[in-house]
Amino acid sequence: MLEIKDLHATVEGSEILKGITLTINPGEVHAIMGPNGAGKSTLSAVLAGRDGYEVTQGSITFDGKDLMEMEVEERAQAGLLMGFQYPVEIPGVKNIYLLKSALNAQRAAQGLDEMPAPEFMKLIKEKISFMKMDSSFLHRAVNEGFSGGEKKRNEILQMLVLQPKLALLDEIDSGLDIDAMKVVAEGVNSLRDENRAILMVTHYQRLLNHITPDQVHVLIDGRIAKSGDRHLAEELEARGYEWVIEEPAA
Amino acid sequence: MSLPETLIKRLHEAPSGEPEWLSEKRRAGASHFETVGFPTRRDEAWKYTDMSRLSSADFAQADSAELDHARFDALRLDIDACRLVFVDGLFSEALSDLHRLPEGVEVSPLSRVMAGDQQAISEQLGRLTAIDFSAFAALNTALTGEGAVINIGKGKAVETPIYLLFISRNNTTPVMSHPRILVRCEAESEATLIEHYAGEQGAANLTNVVTEIEMAPASRLSHYKLQEASQSEYHVASIQVDQQRDTNFTSHNLNLGGAVVRNDLISDLNDENATVDLLGLFFGQDRQHIDNHTKVNHNAPRTYSNENYKGILDGRARGVFNGRVYIKRDAQQVLGYQNNANLLLSDRAEIDTKPELEIYADDVQCSHGTTTGQLDENAIFALRARGIDEQMARGLLTLAFANEVMERIRHGELTDRVERAVAGKLPDRFNLESLVEDTSL
Secondary structure (H helix, E strand, O other), X not given: OEEEEEEEEEEOOXXXXXXXXXXXXXXXXXXXXXXXXXXXXXXXXXXXXXXXXXXXXXXEEEOOEEHHXXXXXXXXXXXXXXXXXXXXXXXXXXXXXXXXXXXXXXHHHOOOOOOOHHHHHHHHHHHHHHOOOOHHHHHOEEOOOOOHHHHHHHHHHHHHXXXXXXXXXXXXXXXXXXXXXXXXXXXXXHHOOOOOEEEEEEOOOHHHHOOOOOEEEXXXXXXXXXXXXXHHHHHHHHHOOHHHHHOOOO | OOOOHHHHHHHXXXXXXXXXXXXXXXXXXXXXXXXXXXXXXXXXXHOOOOOHHXXXXXXXXXXXXXXXXXXXXXXXXOOOOEEEEEEOOEEEEEEEEOOOOOOOEEEEEHHHHHHOOOHHHHHHOOOOOOHHHOHHHHHHHHHOOOEXXXXXXXXXXXXXXXXXXXEEOOOOOOEEEOOEEEEEEOOOOEEEEEEEEEEOOOOOOEEEEEEEEEEOOXXXXXXXXXXXXXXXXXXXXXXXXXXXXXXXXXXXXXXXXXXXXXXXXXXXXXXXXXXXXXXXXXXXXXXXEEEEEEXXXXXXXXXXXXXXXXXXXXXXXXXXXXXXXXXXXXXXXXXXXXXXXXXXXXXXXXXXXXXXXXXXXXOEEEEEEEEEEOOOHHHHHHHHOOOOOHHHHHHHHHHHHHHHHHOOOOOHHHHHHHHHHHHHHOOHHHOOOOXXXXXXX
């Protein structure tokens, strides 16, 4: 589904990603871990299509298409959706409008008509109740005045409505207390199925207690230094990142 | 500049059977107006708004208020209210609905009050807005014959809004009307007043309204002005508010229509703890010209004002914002905040914005700011990252910009109406048509 080959990327002229190769197949859940400064957020930003990041070498293919040729909105419409570490507050834009226009944009890209209003409202109602959110929030502005936990719940709610093929979760656990973490994890777990993939980028192993990955990759200095199963995450938690750095690259 | 002959003739025709006090006011208004004429851009206060074309326009006066229900329903707000309806300036009893008139409240057409006990209004008419206020106020005084007289009784808290609807028809010959609205809020009363100006498409009339609002101690008034004139109309409004101790006046000045629009809104904070909130939204497109002049006079210590005007301009539209905050000598511990933010959606749209602070006291907190700007690029990215294309993201953020003022509207029907109207006025490229519809759970 996602194929990253020898990806090099620079930010303001300095090379941050130095040759990442990674394949994610449908049905799989991957976690990328690593110390601060290893390039985790750069990788997320490149996948999301943020300005200011230049890919100098390598390729990213999503569902057989060259991701670098796709606009930000085209990536989302094609099913690659990013859950942000710091969701932006958008004063004045109601959540309901964001959800409605995003869903209809996705449907339009698939050649479908807009979802009729009653059907849409039924869908939304079901999803917000799953995320244990109050319906009044739909008429509030996107993330405005939300707590850290509410913002993250809102990111997951958008995923539940938009049903991405590949969900990218960038430090989705940051700023969450244990209850919020459980709700967020339940939301993510409900997305898991054989046709969908999930890529989590995280600093801590904590999240992986709630969302069990099939594969764990350790990102160090712009490269994947080690890959393994979920036990690798536990080892990292116990031993830190130092030992991976000292080992010769896999 | 010379005035049209028909207008001069009309200025000298005193309606028969009127009391002397009124004829006197009319004569004074007529004579002042004849001296100054319609303002031109040489007048400082009209520097950006050219009214000289009115000197060569020839407006008739409406002779009937007939309007069928279909045309009426197409324009009115569907709101549970006590309603007076005027068609081209004339009162329509058939379309009005005074059944919901709450106890302790008087709402009457001006013509009816003039024909009856006039003692009260003989003092009220022109007390706040004198003929030297502007050429238009003088013209209104000279020619007014209709409008509304509203009295909110002492201690009455009125839930049902008082709704004044001024309909402008698409007439073969354009007409002019000069409504006068006289409002008195007695002590400790609370009410909502909606002035709604709705024009049929193609209507090319002149509406020149004067509203005088007197607020006795501890009264509260929410004032909505929704201006939806046609894009061929002239609309001029002068609103003046006298606020006594502990009063609270909130103004929602919502301007979506009109060819040439001018609003003068003045609040006099005349005693301690008087508070005024001025919220404004104007949206011009094509060649619309919308000019808002506001003035807050802090004439007493511990008075408070907060102003937020937002403008959206598209096509070759032009907006003017002139907001003046005056703090009288020794009016200490005043808070006065003012903000004007504008969005230009096209290269040919234009805004002239001028905040003015005039302070003669030393212990005050004031700020003012204007921005004419761009949308938040981070927010655009966040929306695109959900699959929303860039144009629509810009549209959503433009609607959001207006929302800051719209969300302060306390009447669901009014909020919906304004939001739909704003969404409908946004350029097609934003593709927001189907977005704003029923999304209630």
